[in-house]
Each structure stands twice: as structure tokens, then as C-alpha cells.
Amino acid sequence: MTELLRVEDVVRTFGGVRAVDGASFAVADHSVTGLIGPNGAGKSTLFATIAGSLKPDSGRIVFGSARIDRRPVHRIARAGLVRTYQAARVLTRMTVLDNVLLASAAHPGERLAGLVLRPGAARAHERRILERAHDLLALVRLESHAHAYAGTLSGGQRKLLDLARVLMLEPSLVLLDEPMAGVNPALREELLERILAIRRDRGVTFLIVEHDLDFVMQAADSVVVMNEGKVILVGTPGEVRVDERVVDAYLGKAH
Amino acid sequence: MSILASGGFWAFVGVVAGIYTILALGLQVQFGFAGLLNFGQVGFMAIGAYTMAILVVKEGWSTWLAAPLGIAAAAVGGLLLGLPSLRLRADYFAIVTIAFSEIIRYVATNDTALTGGSQGTIALGPIGTASQYNGQWSSFEARVQHALGFSSSDATMLVLVWGVAVVLLALCWLALRTPWGRVLRAIREDEDATASLGKNVFAYKLQALALGAALAGIAGLFYAWEFSFFSPDDFQPLLTFFAWMILLLGGLGRVWAVPVGAGVFGFIFAGTRFLDFAPFTWFASDQRAYLRLIIIGLIIIVLVLVRPQGLLGNKREMVLE
Amino acid sequence: MFLQLVANGLVEGSIYAIAAVGVSLVYGLLRLVNFAYGDMMAFGALIAYGVDGPLHQSMVVAALAGMAATAALALVLDVVLWRPLRLRRAGFMSLFLASIGLALVLRQALLLAAGSQPRSYDVNPYRVFVLGSVRLSEAQVIAIATAAATIVAVGLFLASTTAGRTLRAMADDRVLAAIAGIDVGRTTRLAWLISGLLAGLAGVLAGLVEYSFDPNFGFDLLLPVFAAVVLGGIGSAYGALAGGLVLGLVQELSTWSGFAGGVNPVYKPVVAFAALAVCLLIRPQGFFGQARVG
Numbered sequence: 120m121t122e123l124l125r126v127e128d129v130v131r132t133f134g135g136v137r138a139v140d141g142a143s144f145a146v147a148d149h150s151v152t153g154l155i156g157p158n159g160a161g162k163s164t165l166f167a168t169i170a171g172s173l174k175p176d177s178g179r180i181v182f183g184s185a186r187i188d189r190r191p192v193h194r195i196a197r198a199g200l201v202r203t204y205q206a207a208r209v210l211t212r213m214t215v216l217d218n219v220l221l222a223s224a225a226h227p228g229e230r231l232a233g234l235v236l237r238p239g240a241a242r243a244h245e246r247r248i249l250e251r252a253h254d255l256l257a258l259v260r261l262e263s264h265a266h267a268y269a270g271t272l273s274g275g276q277r278k279l280l281d282l283a284r285v286l287m288l289e290p291s292l293v294l295l296d297e298p299m300a301g302v303n304p305a306l307r308e309e310l311l312e313r314i315l316a317i318r319r320d321r322g323v324t325f326l327i328v329e330h331d332l333d334f335v336m337q338a339a340d341s342v343v344v345m346n347e348g349k350v351i352l353v354g355t356p357g358e359v360r361v362d363e364r365v366v367d368a369y370l371g372k373a374h
Numbered sequence: 375m376s377i378l379a380s381g382g383f384w385a386f387v388g389v390v391a392g393i394y395t396i397l398a399l400g401l402q403v404q405f406g407f408a409g410l411l412n413f414g415q416v417g418f419m420a421i422g423a424y425t426m427a428i429l430v431v432k433e434g435w436s437t438w439l440a441a442p443l444g445i446a447a448a449a450v451g452g453l454l455l456g457l458p459s460l461r462l463r464a465d466y467f468a469i470v471t472i473a474f475s476e477i478i479r480y481v482a483t484n485d486t487a488l489t490g491g492s493q494g495t496i497a498l499g500p501i502g503t504a505s506q507y508n509g510q511w512s513s514f515e516a517r518v519q520h521a522l523g524f525s526s527s528d529a530t531m532l533v534l535v536w537g538v539a540v541v542l543l544a545l546c547w548l549a550l551r552t553p554w555g556r557v558l559r560a561i562r563e564d565e566d567a568t569a570s571l572g573k574n575v576f577a578y579k580l581q582a583l584a585l586g587a588a589l590a591g592i593a594g595l596f597y598a599w600e601f602s603f604f605s606p607d608d609f610q611p612l613l614t615f616f617a618w619m620i621l622l623l624g625g626l627g628r629v630w631a632v633p634v635g636a637g638v639f640g641f642i643f644a645g646t647r648f649l650d651f652a653p654f655t656w657f658a659s660d661q662r663a664y665l666r667l668i669i670i671g672l673i674i675i676v677l678v679l680v681r682p683q684g685l686l687g688n689k690r691e692m693v694l695e
Numbered sequence: 696m697f698l699q700l701v702a703n704g705l706v707e708g709s710i711y712a713i714a715a716v717g718v719s720l721v722y723g724l725l726r727l728v729n730f731a732y733g734d735m736m737a738f739g740a741l742i743a744y745g746v747d748g749p750l751h752q753s754m755v756v757a758a759l760a761g762m763a764a765t766a767a768l769a770l771v772l773d774v775v776l777w778r779p780l781r782l783r784r785a786g787f788m789s790l791f792l793a794s795i796g797l798a799l800v801l802r803q804a805l806l807l808a809a810g811s812q813p814r815s816y817d818v819n820p821y822r823v824f825v826l827g828s829v830r831l832s833e834a835q836v837i838a839i840a841t842a843a844a845t846i847v848a849v850g851l852f853l854a855s856t857t858a859g860r861t862l863r864a865m866a867d868d869r870v871l872a873a874i875a876g877i878d879v880g881r882t883t884r885l886a887w888l889i890s891g892l893l894a895g896l897a898g899v900l901a902g903l904v905e906y907s908f909d910p911n912f913g914f915d916l917l918l919p920v921f922a923a924v925v926l927g928g929i930g931s932a933y934g935a936l937a938g939g940l941v942l943g944l945v946q947e948l949s950t951w952s953g954f955a956g957g958v959n960p961v962y963k964p965v966v967a968f969a970a971l972a973v974c975l976l977i978r979p980q981g982f983f984g985q986a987r988v989g
């Protein structure tokens with residue numbers, strides 16, 4: 120297996136709280152990797168640290184062949200590593216469609232120089248991504264809301280919009296923070312299929328935090344278990360399901 | 375009442391409203407587009423006006439070279455202010471921008487050799503001479519007046535200022551509708567989320583700050599040309615607050631709300647001079663100047679309290695947080 | 696010369712410190728950067744002038760009257776302006792802009808009521824105290840003594856009274872304080888009361904030290920006070936005290952000829968801002984400020 124992401128001894132503290140406390144694991148290219156652990160285990164903090172919106176106190180994060188733990192967020196995103204938020208951060212004062220269009224990478228129309236010097240290229244790019252944006256909205260079943268303000272969406276719909284938005288970036292690694300929370304159960308099954316299809320068709324790798332363990336067990340090739348800021352186990356869904364340490368962690372038993 | 379009826383007076387009010395439109399448009403780009411709380415806008419206006427006047431008087435430059443340089447200097451001022459301060463929290467940024475404009479004013483007041491000091495531009499040249507920076511502008515204005523067949527220079531200035539203002543408004547309106555403007559609108563709402571979509575938030579903010587500063591520089595040029603003389607006292611923080619009031623009056627994030635706000639502001643500012651009925655007649659004329667500012671202060675407060683998106687603003691797109 | 700500048704710096708600085716605590720306390724509780732604070736100071740100074748001059752009361756009575764009136768003003772403004780804004784959950788931007796509007800209203804109302812002519816308190820400007828190589832005017836001595844006493848009193852109040860600890864707890868975490876059963880409304884009024892008293896006092900002391908003042912003088916004091924607040928880490932009362940003193944000293948000492956020939960005194964305000972800028976570059980959260988979690 121080739122590694123796409125490697126997290127080495129990452130520590131991130133808030134005041135006295137060691138939210139992530141020396142976590143290490145790797146994510147294989149083209150895999151769907153689950154990241155599970157009880158509330159407060161440090162999963163969201165780890166996501167923020169990998170995506171660059173928080174800087175680690177120590178440790179290394181390697182994406183592809185480059186070290187990214189000191190890079191600013193936007194450069195990590197442009198390199199193809201993007202995240203969604205546990206509480207989706209869609210731009211509520213823009214339309215759903217604009218939210219998706221916004222995520223397009225390398226848009227000549229997003230630079231003043233590009234607008235002035237290459238207006239044709241900017242318009243052509245905008246036309247191309249408009250089509251793509253509608254496809255992605257159809258994928259998450261938000262097509263009929265395209266022109267509504269994103270602020271009018273429900274919590275679950277916002278998560279779907281967030282997903283469509285990161286896919287717009289054509290990433291190679293997507294971190295999803297609890298993508299199923301608040302999403303209509305009827306849609307979950309379909310979403311799972313879509314994620315697997317995106318991985319198959321576009322070679323996108325997923326690292327997914329999810330409390331719905333059935334979902335994780337169905338989707339993931341490999342599962343990373345965190346507790347109290349540390350990675351306590353990495354294995355296949357089958358191995359994780361029967362491991363006592365996992366049960367202990369969820370039940371809050373001391374070792 | 376005679377002045378009130380005179381076209382010249384209202385043309386003057388219109389010119390001032392046009393200058394304020396350009397000044398407040400700069401704030402609209404910075405705050406209405408990108409969410410930057412700039413309270414030092416008047417500082418950029420001063421940079422534009424002084425750069426032009428100094429280059430014309432001291433260096434003998436042509437007005438048509440000095441004016442663009444004034445605008446560029448204001449934009450560079452925006453870059454220099456933004457580089458260290460745009461990373462600060464919004465409240466610190468607001469304080470730093472006011473401090474910036476006050477530094478500009480202190481320097482203009484005290485660096486007599488450069489700016490003429492508190493005596494203003496009249497002292498720009500060698501001692502004993504009353505210097506003028508607007509010779510070329512005046513003859514240009516006269517030619518335009520002749521070409522238009524106007525009888526008054528006030529009306530000519532009105533056309534010139536508003537001609538430029540309308541072009542700038544249109545450009546900003548267009549810019550907001552481009553993908554570039556879309557990124558700014560996203561930053562104004564949630565800069566962290568925008569950064570995680572791969573946008574270099576800092577660079578965009580810097581651009582917005584510098585562009586807004588350039589607009590203030592243009593306002594400074596027209597201010598200088600309209601009054602043929604200025605001094606550091608013309609660039610009190612009060613002007614920035616007027617521009618904010620115009621923004622709030624018009625509407626946040628809406629380009630065409632700016633001239634509406636400026637028009638209402640001009641009307642309040644000029645119109646209150648003519649409140650010659652009770653209770654206003656109880657006050658002397660200098661006291662009425664205080665009353666006028668009290669009214670403006672109250673308007674700001676009331677707008678913040680009851681209409682935080684501005685009169686023409688769209689509540690779903692932007693409100694004052 | 697150096698010692699004289701230190702003394703002047705302490706006088707200036709202690710006035711900044713008092714005002715900075717007043718600004719910082721309210722910020723800590725309400726996230727309000729109060730742009731009208733300078734004009735509240737001018738209000739207090741003018742009330743005291745009315746009591747001291749025309750009414751021929753002693754300066755102590757005048758100062759107390761100025762403080763009481765400013766505190767009353769602060770409490771009234773809380774009811775008519777700040778509370779409605781809090782109820783509509785107004786954020787920092789709204790509060791800041793409203794305070795700018797309020798600053799305009801207050802200052803122009805003072806000008807309307809009192810006129811723009813400069814005034815002076817009834818103190819002898821020629822009485823000078825000599826302490827070694829340092830000469831201080833009577834007003835400066837009064838200012839520094841009062842300020843020192845006030846700073847100690849405020850420090851003790853915040854550190855060791857229940858009310859003071861409540862204030863600091865609420866400044867730290869409003870939500871947690873509310874959960875812990877602190878009466879938020881009462882604590883807010885207490886903060887305004889203290890902030891108003893300090894504004895009045897700082898205004899009177901500044902009027903004394905500057906010898907002559909007019910209704911506009913509050914605004915000129917406001918920016919150095921803001922600089923002190925930011926230096927101290929906005930919201931931190933102890934930081935504001937330290938920030939004020941440091942700023943006063945830096946401003947005065949920058950003019951010392953031993954320091955690269957000395958800065959021209961007219962640029963003292965610029966020095967204050969430069970100090971602020973340098974500080975923010977090094978520590979974006981303020982010199983004495985703590986980086987907030989999250």
C-alpha cells in the first residue's frame with residue numbers, strides 16, 4: 120500500500136488540555152479510513168491540525184511526500200487535502216450554488232489580474248464549473264435549492280452542501296467530520312454509495328470521523344481508534360469490532 | 375432663504391455628496407465586501423491629497439502625473455497598514471486604523487517642511503509665497519465648462535465629480551459580481567471556512583484594503599480641487615465617521631446604496647443650516663453646527679439599534695454583527 | 696532631565712492607567728470598545744469645573760461631583776443604549792459604531808452646553824514642589840497622589856472583594872459566570888459604575904495636569920488610553936494599569952535627549968501609537984494579555 124497521509128506523534132494542547140496527545144497513524148492512498156473514538160477523544164482537533172487550521176505543538180504531518188504541518192490552511196487545501204466541519208460551516212449569506220462555485224480551485228476570475236487581463240478565460244472557467252457545481256448539487260440532492268440562501272438549509276442539508284463543496288476542489292484526500300450526523304436516514308445509504316463511488320471513479324481518499332459505527336464498518340477499509348488524544352488501535356473493521364480496548368474506551372473504563 | 379434657493383449652493387452640496395460617495399465607496403469595498411473594520415479611511419484621503427499637492431507645488435510635476443501618484447500613494451498606504459495589522463483581531467484592527475489616520479494627521483500638522491504644517495497647503499512653497507496646486511486643474515475645469523456650455527464652475531465640478539463617482543460605482547458593482555467578489559463576500563462571512571477552501575484570505579483582505587484606500591485617495595484629490603486649499607484639520611477622524619454613517623444609511627454590501635446614503639447625508643449636513651424655525655432659532659449659528667453633529671451621531675445610533683443592515687441593505691446578505 | 700521625564704511620565708501614565716482600567720473593565724464584560732470614553736472624561740472634567748469655579752467648592756468636592764455625575768451618566772446610558780443593544784445580541788461592530796455615534800452626541804452636547812472656550816480649575820499653576828532634580832506642579836502632585844491611591848484601591852478591590860472577583864470572573868467567561876449564578880445584570884451595572892467613576896476622575900486629573908481644557912480634550916486623550924488598553928491586553932484590568940504607566944513613561948522618555956537625541960515632543964502621540972504597533976507585531980494579543988483559548 121502507498122501512504123497518502125502520515126501523522127507522527129502529533130500533540131496539540133489547549134491551555135492544560137492535551138486534546139491530541141502524541142497521535143500517530145497513516146492513511147493509505149485510495150482508502151476509506153474510519154477514525155472513531157468517544158466524545159472528546161480529540162478527533163475534531165486532530166482534523167483541524169491535519170487541515171492546518173490549528174498548528175500542532177509538536178509532531179509531523181506528511182501529505183504525499185511533503186511535510187504540511189507548518190503550511191497555512193489555504194495552501195494545504197490547494198495541495199488537495201480538504202476537510203468538512205463537524206458543524207458544517209457553509210456560508211449562510213450566499214446561495215447554495217455560490218457556496219459550491221466558491222470552492223473551485225485555480226479560478227482565473229478570482230484574481231484581479233486575471234479578471235482584467237484574461238476576462239475570456241475567467242468566463243470560460245466559470246461556465247465549466249457551473250456545470251460541475253450543478254452535478255455535485257445533484258449528487259447530494261440539493262439541486263432544487265441551488266438558488267436559495269444556504270442559511271435556509273437544515274443542519275443535515277448543510278453537511279451535504281459542505282460535502283459537495285469540498286468535492287468541487289477536486290481533492291485527493293477528504294477529511295469528513297461526522298458526515299452522517301443530522302442527515303436524513305433515507306439519504307445515508309445513498310451517501311455511502313456515493314462516497315464509495317467517488318473513491319472508485321476519481322481515486323479520492325477519505326478519512327472519516329463518524330459515530331454511526333454501522334456506517335464505518337460498511338465503508339471503511341481500515342479503522343483508527345482514538346481515546347484521550349492517543350491512537351489506541353489501528354485495524355480492519357473486523358478486528359476493531361472485537362477488540363476489548365475499543366469497548367473499554369467507549370464505556371470509559373480505565374485500563 | 376435666498377441661499378437655499380440658489381442653484382450654486384445645491385451644486386456645492388452635490389459636489390460634497392459626490393466626494394463623500396467616493397470616500398464611502400472605499401469603505402464599502404473594505405467593510406461591505408470584505409468585512410474589514412477600517413476606521414482610518416480619512417488618513418488615505420489625506421495621503422492622496424497631500425501627495426498630489428506636494429508633487430505639484432514642490433516638485434513642479436504636472437497635475438496629471440501627480441494625481442495618479444496620489445492615488446497610488448494612498449493604495450500603498452493601505453498595503454503598509456494592512457501588512458502588519460490585518461492579522462490582528464477585528465477590535466485591535468479597528469483601533470490601529472484610527473491610530474494610523476491620526477498619525478497621518480499629526481505628521482501633516484507637525485512636519486512643516488513637507489506639508490506646510492498647520493497653515494495648510496498655502497505654506498507648501500517657499501516662505502512668503504502663497505502656493506497653489508490647482509492651476510492646471512482650474513484651467514481643465516474651465517475648458518470642460520466651456521465645452522459643456524455651463525455658466526457656473528460649481529455645475530461643472532458637479533458633473534466631473536459625479537462622472538467619476540458613477541464610473542467607480544459601476545466598476546465596484548461589477549467587481550462584486552465576479553468570482554473575485556464572491557471570495558470577498560465569503561471572507562466577510564467566515565474567513566476560516568474560506569481559507570479551508572483554498573483561498574488566501576490575507577491576500578484578499580490586503581487587496582480590499584488597498585483598493586478602498588485608493589478610492590479614498592481619489593476622494594482626497596477631488597476634495598483638494600474643490601476647495602483649492604486644505605490643511606491637516608480637514609482630515610479629522612470625523613470624516614471617517616461621516617463615511618461610516620453614509621454606509622449605514624445606504625446599506626451594507628450594496629454598491630448603489632452608497633450614493634443614496636451620501637445624498638441623504640449631504641441633505642442633512644447642508645439642510646440643517648436652514649432650520650430657521652423654533653426650536654432651532656433658540657440656538658446661535660455656531661451652536662447649530664453642534665446640533666447638526668448631534669443629529670448625525672443620533673442617526674448612527676438609531677441605525678445601529680433598529681436597522682443594522684442599513685436602509686437599503688439586504689438583511690439576508692449582510693447585517694452589522 | 697531624565698528623572699524629570701520619568702516623573703512627568705508617571706503623572707501622564709497614571710491618568711492613562713485609571714482611564715484604561717475603566718475602558719478595559721467594560722470591554723471585559725460587554726466586548727464594547729467604548730469610543731465615547733474620552734467624552735465621558737470630558738463630561739466629568741466639566742461638571743467638576745462647574746462645581747469648582749462658579750460654585751467655589753474645594754477641588755475635592757468638585758472632583759467627587761464630577762465622578763458621581765459621570766457614573767450616573769454611564770448608568771443611564773447603559774439603560775437607554777447598551778442594554779437594548781445587548782438584548783438584540785449586537786456584536787462588537789454594532790457596539791463600536793454605536794459608541795462612535797454616542798461620542799459625537801456627547802461631545803457636541805458638551806460644546807452646546809458649555810461652549811468651546813478653554814477653562815482651568817482654581818489651582819495655582821505657579822506653586823511648584825521640588826524633589827531633588829525633579830520639579831512638579833501642584834496639579835501634578837495632586838494627580839500622581841490621587842492616581843496612586845486610586846490604582847491601589849482598584850487593585851485591592853478587584854483582587855480581594857467579592858464584587859471585584861465577580862467582575863473578573865465575568866470578564867473571563869460570561870457564560871460560565873452566568874451558570875455559576877452570578878447576577879449578570881447587577882455585575883454589568885457595577886462595571887459601568889466603576890468605569891464611570893474612573894472616567895470622571897481621569898477627566899478631572901487630566902484637566903488639572905493640562906491646566907487648561909475644553910470639551911474636545913477627551914478625544915485627544917482617548918487614543919493614548921486605547922493604546923494603553925491594548926498594550927495591557929484588552930479586557931484585563933491589571934494589564935490596563937500596567938499598560939497606562941508604561942505608555943506614559945514611553946511617551947515622555949522618547950523625548951529624552953539621551954535617547955537618540957530625543958523625539959520632538961509634538962510627536963509624543965505618534966510614539967504612543969508606534970509603541971502600540973510594535974507591541975502588536977510582537978504579541979498580537981497585547982503585551983500583558985493572555986492568548987485566549989479557542
Ligand SMILES: Nc1ncnc2c1ncn2[C@@H]1O[C@H](COP(=O)(O)OP(=O)(O)O)[C@@H](O)[C@H]1O
Nearest residue numbers: 133138157158159160161162163164165988989
Ligand atoms: N478550542 C478549544 N479550546 C479548548 N479546548 C478544546 C478546544 N477544542 C477542543 N478542546 C478540547 O479538546 C478535547 C478534544 O475535543 P475534540 O477534538 O472536539 O474531540 P472529539 O472531536 O473527538 O469529540 C476536548 O476535551 C475538548 O474540550
Ligand SMILES: [Mg+2]
Nearest residue numbers: 162163164205
Ligand atoms: Mg468532534
